[in-house]
Amino acid sequence: MALGELPVRSSSVREGGTVVIVDPDSAHAAAMADAVRALGHAVTITATAAEALASIEREAPDILVLAVTLPDMGGPELARRASLLSTPPDVVLVAERATPEAGLVALEVEAAGVLVKPVNAARAGGLIGRLVERHRRRHEQQEFTEKLRTLSALSGLITSARDTQEVFKALARAATMLLGARLVHVWVDDPRAQVLRVRGTYGLDPEFERPLTEYEVISYGSGMAGGTFTAGRPEFIFGVRTSPRWKNRRLAEAAGLHAYAGLPLMAGDRTLGVLAIVFGERGEFSVEEKELMQRLADHAAFTIVRSEAREQAERDRARLEVLYAVSRRLASVHDVDGVLNAVVNEAARLLGLEAAGIRLLEGEDLVISARTEAAAQLMTRPTLRVGESLSGRVVASGQPLIVEDIEQETVQDPEQRQAALRVGYHAYLGVPLKVGGRAVGVLSVWGRAARSFAPDDVALLSAFADQAAVAFEEARLYAETREREREATNLARVTAHLASSLQLDRVLDLITWSAKELLRCDAAAVWRYDDGRDGLVAYRASGMPIERISHVVVKPGQGLAGRVLKERKPLWTRQLTRSLQDDAPDASETATALGLQAALAAPIVSGEEAYGVLVVYRRAADDFALREVTLLSTLADHAAIAVRNARLYSETRQREDENAQLYAEASTQRERLGRIFDSTSDGIMFVTQEGRIEAINRQAGDLLGTDSDAMIGGDLLDLLEDRIAEAGAEDGLPLSLRTLFSHTEGGEGDLALPRLKRVLRWVAQPTTEGGGRAVGLTITFQDVTRDREVNQMKTDFVSFVTHQLRTPLSGIKWMLELVADAEIPIDIRSYVADARDASERLINLVNDLLDISRLERGRLEIRPQPTDLGALTASVLEEVAGLVRTHDHRISVTGVDDAPTVIADPQLLRQVVLNLISNAIKYTPRSGEIAIRISGVGDRVRWEIQDNGIGIPRDAQRRLFEKFYRADNVFAVETEGTGLGLYLVRLIIEQFGGRVWCDSEEGRGATFVFTLPNSGVA
Structure with a gap:
């Protein structure tokens, strides 16, 4: 449009x-x-x-x-x-x-x-x-529609037009028409000159255009627009003819100007200019008018930003074209000197200057590395210190340095300033050469005429310097790569000898020769520590006769080699004879006689022992670079490998002889253990954690009714299931066996084999490696058929007796309660109470015996279901709270709130928890400490109770969970018991596929633990 x-x-x-x-x-x-x-x-x-x-x-x-x-x-x-x-x-x-x-x-x-x-x-x-x-x-x-059409057309013009002057003029015209303004100016910032310049205007009659040209440029803070620019916010001023900020009063009077609206043109935090709108006589601006003004100001700001971006893109394109051409030229140069010469020539050409040069950092000095012919008059000193002169300041700061006129430069060395002026140079620009973010040199350009350098000039030269640094680094790396190839070839030769030869002298000769050649030294030697002479003595040498140095003994900590041996790190010196004068005069005299000045030494360390020192020598007083230190250390490590290989070979031969003797002894021992393994009456087998049988004796096969050799490699649970299924049994394997391999705790229980009419008692114990890691289970089997038959007869007898006793005991208890309710003398009442308590204990004993009988015979009705072990424990603790207070015990509980659930009969599991807690309360002296902990361990739930009571003797712990058994020391405590509680606990826990045990030391309390399978229910 x-x-x-x-x-x-x-x-x-x-x-x-x-x-x-x-x-x-x-x-x-x-x-x-x-x-x-x-x-x-x-x-x-x-x-x-x-x-x-x-x-x-x-x-x-x-x-x-x-x-x-x-x-x-x-x-x-x-x-x-x-x-x-x-x-x-x-x-x-x-x-x-x-x-x-x-x-x-x-x-x-x-x-x-x-x-x-x-x-x-x-x-x-x-x-x-x-x-x-x-x-x-x-x-x-x-x-409103017309305004929208105008703004839309203006937006289209801003997007399509390339002439910003045309856009600003259209914007000023639109503001005049839309707002009824008399005069509109678009002022744009010129940051270099620190002024505002008119880039678009509309609204003046021809007779007023002449006065405007006097104010096409204003400084920051000057006039109406300059004040708005400095304020950085919109301004609305009425009565401009009397305002001190309005400069052209003649124009205001003639044109009838009255109100001023100034809006800064903003782009983020930047103020780009001002949209100045002047009106005749009028009232306050409405909100709609201010919003319209702001939209016009935003359009103007967008035009400026777009113009800047377009101009920057043009500059970037031109610069990239130049850099691309230069980078192609640099890529074709492979040697370091060629790269540097190409850099200085292109740098001068890029900026149209007369001279250019490069100094590179070597140590703390800047050394001339390349320069144009014209720069030879400027770069006269071979070396400069960092921070010295213009070039040194660039490297010290790591930033570009611009000097528009050297004659006005006060920081520079006066002598160097005069030298530059004497040959007719005034302008200077220096940028750092950086590799990996570190300044490694400086690229400098000089011009004969004083001139300013635009940011684009600095950016262009910096970008070129970066490319030059990369090209230089690539050329340097190429040269270093060639050198590394030579080093790698020699190291490979040494490595090949290490792999193929166990002759220590031959390998050390190769290492000393390689060290001399690779480090371009005059001589090399291996000094070995001699216990008899308590010092280092020359063992092998290259580049000098070994006889010339064989008499020298260097003590640990003395001289270069002695210090390296003691400190176990590489060291070097460029004044070898002076460093040896005080500590090792013989060595100093020998070094002087051989003309050796510089030396680099690295320790030869084999394991924890320092074998000796590898030393290279130069007749010139040179420094050693870090690369050379690393290379010699590598060769010293190879020497250490040679020493270690020789020692290992000797030790291996000795160990082979020892192993042969040990093997013979082990064979004899293995035969003896085999005879013991087969002669025992118990069945023994080793089973992996996956349930695979790895070893089994003959007795185990006989007890299980199968060939022991055929069982090796088979799955234990599958084999036992087959044995039980052969007899048509419906119950299958006991839960304790089915879950045996879901944890590493082991277990024990009975295994009935109906077809063989045999009952086996099995005990599984974890088997561990030397590091304590569980690798499987060792399971022993005993034939307890006769014992179980006797026990069954006992059980039947007890069951019969308890059934016969239960009814009369209940009648006695009922009669005693009737007597207690009647009016009887006090002394008689006491006897009745004692009799009633005794009958109560007898009834509880009978109930326990009946439960045990049912459990043993498999006739107790069990209702397994997901059970919250934490809540069950908390409930039992509430039940025994009075007993705890009576004994003045302190009970701590952890893990109750987030305890995993288990599959069990809640009533039977409650009886287990109640028995264990009651025992801890009874057998702990008054004011004792009791701790209950519940936790999940893998796929098992662990419940434990710890007390500081009387403890349990070690010999009693083995029988603790047997029927009617009570430890001897319980009689020292005035407690009553039948010896059935823990036996009942074991029966119940094993019924649910768990395990129960006790850890105790007499006099130091006891810890009772049981584990059950985790139900997997959250």
Whole structure:
């Protein structure tokens, strides 16, 4: 869209509407006019169509009220002409009567309303007022649409136009038209000159254009726009003609300027310029006007940013083209000197300067590495210290350095400044050469004329310097790679000898020769520590006769080699004879006689023992680089390997002889163990953690009714299932066996083999390696068939007796309770109470015996279900709380709240927990400590209770869970017991596939632990 095509129209703001009444009936017209004026609208009355046309052509009204019949023209014709206006009014017809003809006329002229005489003035005024308001809203909507079209067109122009001057002029014109301003300026910041410059203006008549040229540039803070720029926020000022910030008063007076709106052009935190809009006489700015101004300011700021980005892109493109061409030239150069010479020549050419040069960092000095022919007059000193001169300052800071005129430079060395001026150079630019973020040198360019360097110049030279540094580094690495190849070849030769030869002398000869050649030294030697002479003596040498140095003994800590032996780290010196004078005069004299000045030594360490030192020598007093130190250390490590290999070979031969003897002894021992293994009456097998049988004796096979050799490699549980299934048994394997390999705790229990009519007692113990890691289980089997038959007879007898005792005991208890409720003497009551307690204990004993009998015979009804072990424990603790208080014990509990669930019969598991807690309370002296802990261990749940009571003797722990067994030391405590509680605990826990045991030391308390399979229910 061209500039002249921007759709704009001036804004008009009126307080009230305008109405023209055309009616030859003056009284009727006056009555309606009064009613409309009462609503705040302006009214013009005409009697003829001609008068009405003249009025509406001067200023289009909002509403045209006209009679259908006029003396000089029909009402419809006047309405048609009014509709041709740029802003046509709404028409209201006034008819003499309500006839169809009047309705047709209203439709023809698209009337907004029809009034029929006689007209009610108040009603007519209300109708006209509403029509005025509707007309105004429609007019405002049209103006808003026009503004949007103008802003949209302006946005399109900003996006497509490349001439920013054209965009700014269009933006100023749009602001003038949209806001009704007299004058609009677009000021743009010039940061180099620290001024604002006019880049677009609109609104002045030709007679005022001349005064404007006097103010096309203003400084920061000066004038209206300069003040807005400095403030960085919008400013709205009225009475500009009297404002001290308005500079051109003649222009303000002549153009009738009054109000100023200044909006900074912002891009993030940057202020890019100012949009200055000046108005004539007017009131306060509305919110809508301020928002429109801000949108125009944003458009201007976007134009500036877009222009800057386009200009920067052009500069970047040109710079990349140059850098690409230069990088291609550098890529074709492979030697270091060639790269550096190409760099200095291209650097001078890039910036159109006369001289360029490079200094590279060597140690703490900057050394001339390359220069153009013209720079030879400037770079006269071979070395400079870092921080010295212009080049040294660049390396010290790691930042570019610009000197526009060396003559004005006060920091530089006066002598060097005069030298530069003497040969006619004034301008200087230096940038660091960086490798891996570290300054390794400086690229400098000089110009004969004083000049400033733009940021693009610095960026261009810096980018080129970075590429040059990379090219230089690649060339240097190429040279180093060739050197490394040579070193690697020699090291490979040494390594090959290490792998193929166990002759120590031959390998050490190769190492000393390689050290001399690879480090470009004059001689090398291996010094070996001699226990008999308590010092280092020469063992092998290259580049000098070994006889010349064999008499020298270097003590640990003395001289270079002695210090290396003691400190076990590489060291070097460029003054060998001086370092040996005090500590080792013989060695000093020998070094002087051989003309040796510099030496580098590395320790030969084999394991924890320092074997000796590898030393290389130079006749020139040179320094040694870190690379050389590393290389010699590598060769020393190879020497250590040779020493270690020789020793290992000797030790291996000795160990082979020892192993042969040990093997013979082991064979004898293995035969002896085999005889013992086979002679025992118990069955023994070793099973892996996966349940695979790895070893089994003959007795185990016999007890299980199968061939022991055939069982090796088989799955134990599958084999046992087969043995049980052969007899048609329905119960299958006991739970304790089925879960045996789900944990590493082991276990024990009975295994019934119905087909063999045999009961085996099995005990599984974890088997560990030397490091304590469990590798499987050792399981022993005993034939307990006869024992179980005897026990069964005992059980049957006890079951019979207990059944016979239970009924009379219950009757005795009931009779005693009746007696206790009767009125009897106090002394008799005491006897009755004792008898009742005794009967209660007998009943509990009978109940325990019955439960044990049912468990042993498998007739106790068990209802396993997911059981919250933590909640069950908490419930038992509440039950025994009174007993705890009686004994004044302190009980701590951990893991109850987040205890895993188990599959068990809650009533039976409660009996287990109650028995264990009650025992801890009873067998712990008064005011004791009891701790209960619940935790998940793998797929098992562990419950344990620890007390500080009387403890259990070690010999009693083996039988602790047997029926009717009580340890001897329990009788020292006044407690009652039957020896059935722990036996019942074991039966119940094993019934659920768990295990229970005790850890105790007599007099130091006891810890009872049981584990159960985790139910897997959260």
